[in-house]
Amino acid sequence: MRTLLIGSGGQLGRDLIDVWSGDLVAFSHQDFDVCNREQARQVIVREQPELVINTAAYHRVDDCETNGALALEVNALGAKNVADAAREVDAAVMFISTDYVQDGLKGSPYVEGDLPRPLSLYGVSKLAGEHLVRQSNAQHYVVRSSSLFGVAGASGKGGNFVETMIRKAKAGEPLRVVDDQVSSPTFTADLATKLQELAGTGRYGLYHITNSGQTSWFGFAEKIFKLMGLAPSLTPISSDELSAPAQRPAFSVLENRALVDAGLQKLRSWEEALGAYLEAKGHAA
């Protein structure tokens, strides 16, 4: 299947390049700006893909609160530009979304049919992107994932949580980490592999894809340090103590129900995935 990838310099984008088997043409932000509707159209018409994967995002969650116009331009209208152009050449589109479309109040894992209610502007912009993709192109996969960590590090965030924790611990900094936001940390290499499997099904729709299990950011940090043999000063704190500009869901674990219904296996646990990440990164003992 001829596939066009957008956002190829990001951590998920880099892993998609690594795992994708078949004809893949990849574009970094520099070569393909989802906000440039005419450029998006021209490139997609020229390349004639059968599938377009859009991993592009403006996802500095706190900055989105004061830069809502940019969040909507990239995450919503940009997603529509891509979905429209894909439709024009009869290609399917895959849009990567987030657990932050949920408010976190359900208290048990979200299924795809649960009504979203984002708390942050970032979440609103990604949910708008989901709707625009679905409205534009019937051949769509909208895939929500959560708390990504990948070997390349998030280019839009200047790294990832795992690397930040390791760097600070090695520098001897005392760490205060939020313990009241629970999600499923997800390794982008695992997500990329599953995205390829999903694309092979031709079963369009909304999917949750995350590593299995759940933890808070504090629990995630504890596990990183355990696997690394590090023992920094680590204190659990509440979201209120952190008082970040954007509100985040307290419990945004996503049940991968549609994936299983499509006949695909769930991803391994986040702990196993973290071990594989540390090894791939050369951190393992």
Ligand SMILES: NC(=O)c1ccc[n+]([C@@H]2O[C@H](COP(=O)([O-])OP(=O)(O)OC[C@H]3O[C@@H](n4cnc5c(N)ncnc54)[C@H](OP(=O)(O)O)[C@@H]3O)[C@@H](O)[C@H]2O)c1
């Ligand atoms: N990171 C997470 O924890 C997380 C959680 C759930 C869902 N997601 C979603 O997963 C997807 C992949 O995330 P990621 O962690 O791989 O992010 P990432 O490493 O920041 O990759 C996103 C890529 O998009 C590019 N980009 C930004 N604006 C663009 C634009 N206007 N046009 C084209 N490309 C643009 C970025 O390029 P530059 O850096 O050069 O601008 C970057 O290479 C995103 O859609 C995100 O919303 C992420």
